[in-house]
Amino acid sequence: MSKLLICSDIHGDALSAKKVVEAFERHSAERLVILGDILYHGPRNDLPENYAPKRVIDILNPYSDKILAVRGNCDAEVDQMVLSFPILAEYAFLELDGLRILATHGHRINKDNASLLRRGDILLHGHTHVPTVESFGTENFYINCGSASIPKECSPKSYIIYENRSFSFRDIDGKEYKSFEL
16 A cells, blocks of 8 residues: 655656645655656746746755656656656556555557556556546556646646545645545
């Protein structure tokens, strides 16, 4: 049994990074799973209001032994030079409570390119900035935690708390707005 805080798409927003870490502490999560796009906003997104990538580095690095991160489309090798936890893996498999979860950013591995999944696996990613839960494929589920800093489609800044086969979607201030159990 593990308790995880799952987030994505911080995009250099220091206030959002601070709130994610505060939520991690408040929920007493064991791991902080970051699904990419940590420091930079990329050319398709506006600058987040609290854009300060160097501050995000300072906020996240003290948690390096608790962070599991995968590479987003806005993450680069140079980012790895300043972050003290690995960020360059395209994906990670998590086996929790009898579930097999493929954690990735979503720009390469997604519902349209899910060849790594087996029957019943969960595809977990960010990238679209829209919190989502839906079934697809062969008894698979797609779960998207949304964005911690630049939400889209009128969704809130958000993260997920995973515990005991339950996914609790929460706004950046911690209020649950949706949950899903397997």
